[in-house]
Amino acid sequence: MSTRPLRASSGGCDPAGALRQPLRILLAKVGLDGHDMGVKVLARALRDAGFEVIYTGLRQSVEAVARTAVTEDVDAVGLSILSGVHVVQTRKMVAALVTAGRGRIPVLVGGVIPRGDVESLRAAGAAGVFPSGEPLDRVVERIRATLLARAGEGTDER
Numbered sequence: 001m002s003t004r005p006l007r008a009s010s011g012g013c014d015p016a017g018a019l020r021q022p023l024r025i026l027l028a029k030v031g032l033d034g035h036d037m038g039v040k041v042l043a044r045a046l047r048d049a050g051f052e053v054i055y056t057g058l059r060q061s062v063e064a065v066a067r068t069a070v071t072e073d074v075d076a077v078g079l080s081i082l083s084g085v086h087v088v089q090t091r092k093m094v095a096a097l098v099t100a101g102r103g104r105i106p107v108l109v110g111g112v113i114p115r116g117d118v119e120s121l122r123a124a125g126a127a128g129v130f131p132s133g134e135p136l137d138r139v140v141e142r143i144r145a146t147l148l149a150r151a152g153e154g155t156d157e158r
Contacts, residue, residue, distance in 0.1 A: 021050075023147055025108075026074040028056040028065040030081065030089050038111065038132070039080035042139065049140045062089065066096035069105055075147050076127070081111040087120050094125030106150055108143060110134075 025046060027039050036058055043053045054072050056065060069077050077097070081089055086109055093107050106127030113121070113131040121129045128146045130139050
């Protein structure tokens with residue numbers, strides 16, 4: 001699996017606001033977290049479920065991830081965080097997307113996340129939170145449902 005962003009082949013939503021198929025998701029490891037086995041397993045599961053997956057690789061800044069999200073015209077950004085800085089990085093990611101003019105791109109967060117931090121992550125702007133131990137098939141279906149529900153609400157501004 002390449003760790004370089006891939007160029008988009010088609011873009012965004014149709015004029016009615018419906019998400020294109022396949023859904024495009026950008027997976028990223030922000031900050032100094034150097035463990036990437038889980039995000040690679042998720043990338044493969046999402047790909048096998050029909051998603052187009054872009055994985056940025058390790059040690060990315062939130063600004064670089066936001067630029068890639070805009071360039072790649074993704075439907076969602078998924079952060080994998082194992083280092084305990086999930087709330088801070090989520091806030092920064094949401095702010096970076098707003099600054100880039102794409103504040104409606106949902107940010108999904110997974111990794112070593114204490115159950116007690118789920119509400120803090122939602123308050124920080126996370127559209128979905130996936131603590132470790134959640135079954136992979138459930139994660140994939142929750143991601144799909146979140147994106148399709150957002151498209152149905154007309155909240156995906158491009």
